Amino acid sequence: MKNKPGLRKGNFFESIAKGERIVTETHAEINNEDITLDVKEFNLFYGAKQALFDINIKIPKGKVTSLIGPSGCGKSTLLRSVNRINDLLSIVRIEGNMYLNDDPIYDPAVDVIELRKRMGMVFQKPNPFPMTIFENVVYPLRIDGERNKNVLAEVCEKSLRGAALWEEVKDRLNDSALAISGGQQQRLCIARAIAAEPEVLLMDEPCSALDPIATNKIEDLIDAMRGEYTILMVTHNMQQAARTSDYTAFMYLGRLIEYGPTGTIFQAPHCQETSDYVTGRFG
């Protein structure tokens, strides 16, 4: 394996094998951004097995950030730690902390329910609730006890427009959410996730269960949401990361290897390992 000129010599994999601490190659551009989510020295264990190692990453406000890396590298685990959905598994233990707009996420004083209301999450498979389309979208407001019909209707329209679904379902808001297509269901889940105006939107491989046309629509949607929403997205698909995101983070074996502007990561990465991964030499 020859090193391209200008690349830092690839020694991450050796260091990982030796159990040494990895210092992420973070590009300087991140420092010019407003930071919404700040992950500091984050470690996570599933029982005795460590899944995340010393993760430090700052997610910029109003940008789309992709987490890429081979299966099992911990990208979904990291994403699911942000809204503490991993807490539902009793065997998870963490060290370090994350901050959402300077509020700590892991702290005994944090009300997890209130914390989760500040975030939205979209999952791999569309998972609408067995209710009407309308009730799905306004569910985040319902759990806050909102009963004003005008407010609910307004939020429903705004969210569905935001998720580019309004035109397709406006005449059947009272139909079951299970009756629409998979791609529409996923956009419905996005509408539901943005209904409460989250500070960060987490997406866990949002297109992996969709066909190419539906994927295209979701990608267009993500593109349109740029600027308004802070999006942190896990993707298995490197082209998707390259197409949709402003920043890309490459993870490997539970470590964050390199993090920087998407263009640089894909075309002129600083690390040999990143270069090998994005050119398809492994993973």
Add this chain to the structure above:
Amino acid sequence: MKAKSLYQRRLVNFIMLSITAGCALFSFLVLVMLIIALCKNGYPALTKTFFTALPAPPGVDEGGVSNALQGSIKMILFSALIGVPTGILAGLYIGELARNTRKADFVLNACGILSGTPTIVTGLFVYTLIVIPSGHFSGFAGITALTLIIIPVTARITAEILVQSSTAMREAAFALGASQWNVTFFVLLRAVRSGLASAILLTIARISGETAPLLFTALNNNYEADSLSQPTASITVTIFQYALSPFAERNDIAWGAALLLTLFILAVTLIARYTGKPQYLSRPLR
């Protein structure tokens, strides 16, 4: 090893197919014969008197089973009213609130053992628990026995349906900041309600046919019980006693009661099939 010839393979295939098809046909024929026998012997007994009259003395023609009908309906209804909610709440604990904990596993196993316990043992248990201390058989004892059968079955079914169906949706709801309470009652139970309703109907159909737990508890009564603290007649125990009776007209009533019971269970089962179309399950129930 020498390869089998095509002829041999076809022969073996034909033989095995014939044997399995024969066995399938036999089990179907049993059902058909059962229904024919029930209809032939039972249908003539289903007169107006059968539904409205009390049992007549042996040898008298004008008897009915109105008391047993009432007793059965009361006991099934009350035991379902107590047992189903208790079982669902226990199932929620096992399948959702305490899921994947040792406590939940323990309770789930206990429910498994309980629902596998022969119902005659349950009857005997209630006999020593209620009938002996109170000094007499009663409808309450019968209801207790049936309730004890319903609870573990319902709890186990609820827990299993929840565990099967819920991961994606519960995560989605939790991620939106819903409370455990809200997730459980407004998302999960809603998602599994049709499957659950069908399972509960099947459980009720099952206890409708129970005789053993009522023998030692509610016993029987030739008259209409004034209250549930008296011995209470039931269709199943009536069938048992009348079928063994030496009097032909009582045997006829037993046939009629058996037909009625079978039709009831058949109807409930069919309703359960129709209501039980799972709306949102990661894999189908059946």
